[in-house]
Amino acid sequence: MKYTNGLLSALFTDRWKVETGDKHIVYTKKGTRVRIANLDIHEIRLHTGIIWDKLTIVVSGQPPTGIEGLSSETAKNISADITKNVKRCLVGQIQKHQSALSDAMSRIHLLMEEKRYLAHADIRRWIRSAPDIGKTLANPFFSADELPNQIQSLIRPYTELIAPDSRKLKVRNEKFVEWALDYYDELFGKLEKYPLTDEQRRSAVINEDRNLLIAAAGSGKSSTIIAKVAYLVESGLAKTSDILVLAYNKDAQLEIDERLQNLKGTVANFKRPIKAKTFHSLGLEIIANVEGEKPSISQLASATKSRLARLFTKLIEELTKQDPVFAANWRNFHVLYKVPSADLDSIKTIRGYCLTSAPMEQISGIA
Structure with a gap:
């Protein structure tokens, strides 16, 4: 289908032309031609204006393309036309790679059965391992309704799993968390002087890409870090050489260091010691590795609280005299x-x- 704007619209937005096709769309304006593959389109947004509407095509890995000066009817027609073509391309992609479908589904089935928390990174890795299948199923426009029943029954359980903010993934992970809390109950009970709270234990076994823990001073953040390290090593999800522990200051680093060393007799796989670092010491180490030498900085950057207290006491004594x-x-x-x-x-x-x-x-x- 071909679309273009009217004379009145062209006075304000210049002449443009849109051609939709089975494999791609072409948008031409002021001599510039933009070609977009249907398989790369992830979203179409309609913006209603006072006089004209605007349509935005969102493409993976590229800036969005905006088409302005549209009547309401034309905007809806272009949107419906693109949507129909994108869905048809996605279905064709699955049929084209049908031979690889069973293998891809088997791998994600095995991933689902693993006794560990599935992070969003795990799903992304599966998508990258089967790009033709994974990217197609992950596209928001994909619908299995037009596929043969045999293929529908094969992929439908997993389309919900890889959807953004997937409820199926949340339910699966919550079941795992309940199992892990019970299975590692003895470990969490003996790591610290006092048994860990339920919130601390959940923080240890939830192994998402990024975890934000908000807690007051003295509420057990360091204990949670120790529990996280112990769980990762004990469960075999990580080796001690894979783990970096960072602290904000020297006192916290020394405290965490001591508690990490105590894990040797508690965690079976804890063979190689883990050294906690401050952000300053990590930065210095990275610079030294890249530049070949450490930069010279103030010793106060990594000083303990007691040393800083002695320094400020001395400065105050001198200033009161002078x-x-x-x-x-x-x-x-x-x-x-x-x-x-x-x-x-x-x-x-x-x-x-x-x-x-x-x-x-x-x-x-x-x-």
């Missing part, structure tokens, strides 16, 4: 603003805790 203005400000700070920390063990109510953390001007207004 600078009368600083000395006066320092005295005023201690007299007017420095408030002793509350004894949290003595607080029995939520109201009492709120009062200890509220500014003095707020407390004065509370009966």
Whole structure:
């Protein structure tokens, strides 16, 4: 089918022409010709305007193509025409590679049966391993309705699995998490001084591409990291040489280092020690490997809290002797603003805790 805009539209958006076909569409405007394969189209967006509409074609790995100055009817017709052709191409792609379909489906079936959490990266790897089949099934336009019943029954269980935000994948992974929590219960119970909480255990066995854990100070983030390392090694999902543990400062790094060493007698496969690093030390190591030498930086970048405290104490002593203005400000700070920390063990109510953390001007207004 061929489409073009009218004279009035051309006054504002220039002349354009769209040709839809069995294998691709061609969009021409101001002498520029854009050719888009139907198999690469992943989405069509319609934008309704006051006078004219706009149609956007979203292509994998390329900038979207926008067609402006469309009447509402023309926009809908182009969208329907492209959608029909894309679906037909996708069905043809499956039929063309039918011989490889059984092998691809067998591999994803084996992947589903593995005793581990399936991350989105695992699904993407399967798609890359069978590009003709995987990319076709993953295309949002794909529908198995026009395929023979035998092929439909073969692929339908997996089209839901590889869909974005797949509910089937979530249900499958949740079943695995429940099994893993029970199977590794003894391991999680003896890793730290106190048994890990349910949330910490779930964080350890959920092995998604990226995990964001939000927790307050002292709530057990380091214990969760130790549990994650122990689980990955004990389950055989990773070797100690595959794991990098990072900490934000030297004190945390030393603490995690010590706790990692304690895993040797607890985790059977923990043979080669893991050394935690700070972000600074990792950066220095990478620079040294690339440049052949370490850059010179301040020793304070990796100093412990106790060393920093000694340094600041010394600086304050020197400034109070040398600078009368600083000395006066320092005295005023201690007299007017420095408030002793509350004894949290003595607080029995939520109201009492709120009062200890509220500014003095707020407390004065509370009966």
